[in-house]
Amino acid sequence: xxxxxxxxxxxxxxxxxxxxxxxxxxxxxxxxxxxxxxxxxxxxxxxxxxxxxxxxxxxxxxxxxxxxxxxxxxxxxxxxxxxxxxxxxxxxxxxxxxxxxxxxxxxxxxxxxxxxxxxxxxxxxxxxxxxxxxxxxxxxxxxxxxxxxxxxxxxxxxxxxxxxxxxxxxxxxxxxxxxxxxxxxxxxxxxxxxxxxxxxxxxxxxxxxxxxxxxxxxxxxxxxxxxxxxxxxxxxxxxxxxxxxxxxxxxxxxxxxxxxxxxxxxxxxxxxxxxxxxxxxxxxxxxxxxxxxxxxxxxxxx
Numbered sequence: 001x002x003x004x005x006x007x008x009x010x011x012x013x014x015x016x017x018x019x020x021x022x023x024x025x026x027x028x029x030x031x032x033x034x035x036x037x038x039x040x041x042x043x044x045x046x047x048x049x050x051x052x053x054x055x056x057x058x059x060x061x062x063x064x065x066x067x068x069x070x071x072x073x074x075x076x077x078x079x080x081x082x083x084x085x086x087x088x089x090x091x092x093x094x095x096x097x098x099x100x101x102x103x104x105x106x107x108x109x110x111x112x113x114x115x116x117x118x119x120x121x122x123x124x125x126x127x128x129x130x131x132x133x134x135x136x137x138x139x140x141x142x143x144x145x146x147x148x149x150x151x152x153x154x155x156x157x158x159x160x161x162x163x164x165x166x167x168x169x170x171x172x173x174x175x176x177x178x179x180x181x182x183x184x185x186x187x188x189x190x191x192x193x194x195x196x197x198x199x200x201x202x203x204x205x206x207x208x209x210x211x212x213x214x215x216x217x218x219x220x221x222x223x224x225x226x227x228x229x230x231x232x233x234x235x236x237x238x239x240x241x242x243x244x245x246x247x248x249x250x251x252x253x254x255x256x257x258x259x260x261x262x263x264x265x266x267x268x269x270x271x272x273x274x275x276x277x278x279x280x281x282x283x284x285x286x287x288x289x290x291x292x293x294x295x296x297x298x299x300x301x302x
Contacts, residue, residue, distance in 0.1 A: 010041035010260035037091035050098025110142035171294035
């Protein structure tokens with residue numbers, strides 16, 4: 001496992017638009033990746049369900065029907081990941097692709113996010129716990145829990161609602177994650193704050209960094225991502241010499257922008273055993289099982 005000392009990360013507050021063609025959508029993604037890379041970031045994080053935007057390219061017969069939308073966007077997953085891999089190579093960045101529906105071998109839809117590297121490797125994390133809305137859409141729980149070992153760090157991915165469940169992220173931390181990426185898509189400000197609170201709590205509990213990336217803006221054409229509220233944030237434990245309030249960087253609510261920061265990973269590892277408080281080390285002092293009990297699959301990406 002590699003142990004880089006620092007990570008420069010940029011998190012997208014990504015606006016859901018209504019592109020008329022796939023070429024228009026591809027040009028938008030290329031521009032966003034270019035501007036994200038211009039921040040100097042090594043890793044660009046896009047939000048949950050950003051991929052749904054592709055449905056707009058096929059007209060109202062597709063984007064106006066949720067089941068047809070899921071089917072069409074799932075069909076586009078290989079080409080969508082390939083585009084991001086090309087852009088990752090061009091700009092020498094790692095990219096968390098905006099998540100979207102993927103079809104399982106037994107025909108179910110899951111919500112999947114892909115982490116791609118400049119060398120063309122790709123790893124997939126499926127969302128583990130469904131919201132009531134996703135149950136209504138026909139999205140199923142996926143798995144397993146994974147951590148992704150790369151040359152810039154080891155990452156977990158907790159897609160939106162998953163960040164609100166401590167044992168899932170604890171399992172990623174126990175498996176070596178330095179950073180947990182939290183792509184999100186929330187309709188209301190209350191939903192945004194739930195995910196933000198979860199992200200900050202997971203950073204505190206596990207002495208690591210969490211990175212939230214939300215969809216923003218209104219897209220009334222879509223029955224899935226019609227309203228979007230949130231702000232990007234990069235969070236760490238509240239710790240002297242790291243951050244007094246646990247916030248390394250915070251975006252402007254509902255603005256379309258990148259939020260970037262450098263994270264001192266070496267310092268976070270050090271304070272796991274030497275900090276003011278030692279939540280990671282003291283986890284086992286809780287009554288009950290000291291371990292998360294969640295099995296984690298390790299994926300090495302070139």
